[in-house]
Amino acid sequence: xxxxxxxxxxxxxxxxxxxxxxxxxxxxxxxxxxxxxxxxxxxxxxxxxxxxxxxxxxxxxxxxxxxxxxxxxxxxxxxxxxxxxxxxxxxxxxxxxxxxxxxxxxxxxxxxxxxxxxxxxxxxxxxxxxxxxxxxxxxxxxxxxxxxxxxxxxxxxxxxxxxxxxxxxxxxxxxxxxxxxxxxxxxxxxxxxxxxxxxxxxxxxxxxxxxxxxxxxxxxxxxxxxxxxxxxxxxxxxxxxxxxxxxxxxxxxxxxxxxxxxxxxxxxxxxxxxxxxxxxxxxxxxxxxxxxxxxxxxxxxxxxxxxxxxxxxxxxxxxxxxxxxxxxxxxxxxxxxxxxxxx
Amino acid sequence: xxxxxxxxxxxxxxxxxxxxxxxxxxxxxxxxxxxxxxxxxxxxxxxxxxxxxxxxxxxxxxxxxxxxxxxxxxxxxxxxxxxxxxxxxxxxxxxxxxxxxxxxxxxxxxxxxxxxxxxxxxxxxxxxxxxxxxxxxxxxxxxxxxxxxxxxxxxxxxxxxxxxxxxxxxxxxxxxxxxxxxxxxxxxxxxxxxxxxxxxxxxxxxxxxxxxxxxxxxxxxxxxxxxxxxxxxxxxxxxxxxxxxxxxxxxxxxxxxxxxxxxxxxxxxxxxxxxxxxxxxxxxxxxxxxxxxxxxxxxxxxxxxxxxxxxxxxxxxxxxxxxxxxxxxxxxxxxxxxxxxxx
Numbered sequence: 001x002x003x004x005x006x007x008x009x010x011x012x013x014x015x016x017x018x019x020x021x022x023x024x025x026x027x028x029x030x031x032x033x034x035x036x037x038x039x040x041x042x043x044x045x046x047x048x049x050x051x052x053x054x055x056x057x058x059x060x061x062x063x064x065x066x067x068x069x070x071x072x073x074x075x076x077x078x079x080x081x082x083x084x085x086x087x088x089x090x091x092x093x094x095x096x097x098x099x100x101x102x103x104x105x106x107x108x109x110x111x112x113x114x115x116x117x118x119x120x121x122x123x124x125x126x127x128x129x130x131x132x133x134x135x136x137x138x139x140x141x142x143x144x145x146x147x148x149x150x151x152x153x154x155x156x157x158x159x160x161x162x163x164x165x166x167x168x169x170x171x172x173x174x175x176x177x178x179x180x181x182x183x184x185x186x187x188x189x190x191x192x193x194x195x196x197x198x199x200x201x202x203x204x205x206x207x208x209x210x211x212x213x214x215x216x217x218x219x220x221x222x223x224x225x226x227x228x229x230x231x232x233x234x235x236x237x238x239x240x241x242x243x244x245x246x247x248x249x250x251x252x253x254x255x256x257x258x259x260x261x262x263x264x265x266x267x268x269x270x271x272x273x274x275x276x277x278x279x280x281x282x283x284x285x286x287x288x289x290x291x292x293x294x295x296x297x298x299x300x301x302x303x304x305x306x307x308x309x310x311x312x313x314x315x316x317x318x319x320x321x322x323x324x325x326x327x328x329x330x331x332x333x334x335x336x337x338x339x340x341x342x343x
Numbered sequence: 344x345x346x347x348x349x350x351x352x353x354x355x356x357x358x359x360x361x362x363x364x365x366x367x368x369x370x371x372x373x374x375x376x377x378x379x380x381x382x383x384x385x386x387x388x389x390x391x392x393x394x395x396x397x398x399x400x401x402x403x404x405x406x407x408x409x410x411x412x413x414x415x416x417x418x419x420x421x422x423x424x425x426x427x428x429x430x431x432x433x434x435x436x437x438x439x440x441x442x443x444x445x446x447x448x449x450x451x452x453x454x455x456x457x458x459x460x461x462x463x464x465x466x467x468x469x470x471x472x473x474x475x476x477x478x479x480x481x482x483x484x485x486x487x488x489x490x491x492x493x494x495x496x497x498x499x500x501x502x503x504x505x506x507x508x509x510x511x512x513x514x515x516x517x518x519x520x521x522x523x524x525x526x527x528x529x530x531x532x533x534x535x536x537x538x539x540x541x542x543x544x545x546x547x548x549x550x551x552x553x554x555x556x557x558x559x560x561x562x563x564x565x566x567x568x569x570x571x572x573x574x575x576x577x578x579x580x581x582x583x584x585x586x587x588x589x590x591x592x593x594x595x596x597x598x599x600x601x602x603x604x605x606x607x608x609x610x611x612x613x614x615x616x617x618x619x620x621x622x623x624x625x626x627x628x629x630x631x632x633x634x635x636x637x638x639x640x641x642x643x644x645x646x647x648x649x650x651x652x653x654x655x656x657x658x659x660x661x662x663x664x665x666x667x668x669x670x671x672x673x674x675x676x677x678x679x680x681x682x683x684x685x686x
Contacts, residue, residue, distance in 0.1 A: 219586055236559040241559075243584075245591060266608065270604075272599050
């Protein structure tokens with residue numbers, strides 16, 4: 001299998017140094033796949049980094065860009081500079097079929113806007129969404145949207161539900177994923193007008209395992225495989241979850257360090273704590289796909305390191321291998337066809 | 344110090360049995376205070392429970408109510424039955440000055456609506472809010488609103504900020520509490536129109552230590568002493584935090600139980616784990632005050648046990664001892680006066 005990946009070389013807090021080293025890690029980990037990389041950015045800077053990794057250098061092409069978008073560039077300027085920028089050119093490579101996926105650690109707003117314009121959304125989808133895969137007591141849950149869409153209509157939420165279901169079906173390999181709508185209570189009468197209206201539509205949807213409203217704690221309890229919410233509440237909830245995980249690790253360390261027995265117990269049980277820490281390493285979960293586009297665009301966390309960026313590349317490879325866009329498209333058209341048949 | 348507390352005897356999943364035993368625990372723990380209790384509910388049932396606790400019986404009065412609101416009663420009916428119900432009569436006792444605070448584990452919506460009608464809101468406050476005190480890396484933070492107000496205007500958010508600041512000043516004894524507005528990013532341009540407008544007003548507020556936008560993870564990191572948000576996002580974030588705390592405890596147990604070394608280490612470090620568990624016991628944090636009313640109304644979690652209910656009573660006693668309403672009122676009028684002087 002030969003894959004070509006388009007990388008925004010200038011995105012991320014650490015810039016080309018991080019992106020290039022991340023690509024080199026991804027290359028060394030790719031098994032049974034022949035990887036090719038296209039780097040988009042300031043070619044002199046990128047080449048200076050590439051030269052450090054001969055194996056990577058031999059499978060890479062560097063494209064020099066007229067405009068450079070960094071994490072300091074305003075989103076409005078980034079969007080205006082369009083296809084001539086590092087970000088825009090990398091996305092365009094996917095639109096033109098020259099690469100199978102694009103990965104960027106750059107500004108989320110600009111990346112989302114450019115991806116939507118250049119790659120276009122799937123039929124029936126107005127706005128792409130960013131899903132996250134979170135650990136639950138009984139496995140994993142897909143939560144979306146995580147910040148791409150601040151103000152959502154009921155229609156947006158319904159589309160997120162369908163996209164999330166297709167995502168869970170394909171990526172998490174769940175046969176008939178259950179879907180919940182995030183709200184302040186599980187009773188039918190709770191919540192604002194937007195979730196109320198989305199609830200009514202989703203309830204009537206044929207062939208969807210819709211479980212109604214779920215609450216914030218139901219994410220961790222794994223009540224449904226897919227949790228749908230607007231980007232405002234979703235982003236706040238995701239970050240609150242991240243903060244809590246770090247806080248408890250801090251409390252745990254503090255409690256164990258406060259006594260000799262605690263320290264001794266920690267030393268003996270160290271492998272168990274390592275196992276717990278691995279589970280919580282944010283670099284393992286780096287890489288969020290923009291769901292609902294006609295091409296694969298993966299967003300890496302801006303503050304990530306090379307290992308984290310290589311995981312974002314891994315997410316893109318996974319999507320390509322699963323023929324992800326096609327399967328989401330098929331599932332969406334199947335469900336839409338059923339709705340139309342019902343009318 | 345002699346205090347009279349009005350208790351909704353019928354509220355909570357476990358009803359009078361839980362409420363009466365909770366009062367008896369609170370009575371046994373009150374030091375230097377002479378407590379009196381007024382129970383509002385179905386007198387025969389309440390008396391049958393009271394008789395089991397002679398000390399409590401001797402300082403209690405039971406009021407029989409025309410209408411009984413339980414957790415199964417619809418909020419609309421609860422509000423209609425108004426002052427004649429267990430909940431309404433208990434609140435009315437505070438409005439009439441016959442009790443210094445009311446505590447109920449009953450339906451939140453009905454309790455909030457009745458409290459607002461009977462006790463009235465403070466000058467300058469349109470809608471009461473429910474704050475929570477959450478642990479952070481460097482202490483505690485006040486987060487509000489937690490579900491009382493699903494749809495919020497910028498004015499509501501500004502009022503929550505002022506109430507939260509007064510709350511942190513008085514209850515957490517923080518000299519000049521810092522205040523943050525919860526959003527999807529810390530940059531000034533992020534978020535929806537509501538938080539944008541609230542931001543502009545709060546920025547101009549004299550004598551307020553406003554730190555701008557904060558993100559979900561900043562709650563746990565203790566970036567500000569007060570975190571302001573609408574009741575929809577706030578409720579989802581709070582429950583997501585609770586769920587995550589439970590999930591990590593679950594992962595920790597699982598990791599330690601998966602090997603002999605883990606089990607042995609756990610046994611040795613057991614006191615440290617107990618300390619951690621205590622910190623996370625939800626019963627310790629039970630009891631949320633309705634902030635912004637002209638009287639003290641404390642909401643206990645509906646599913647709590649007697650110990651948890653006694654903690655809610657403890658919250659009410661704390662509020663009375665601190666002359667809480669007066670101090671919030673003073674602080675609000677001081678700040679409002681400064682704004683008027685500025686205009």
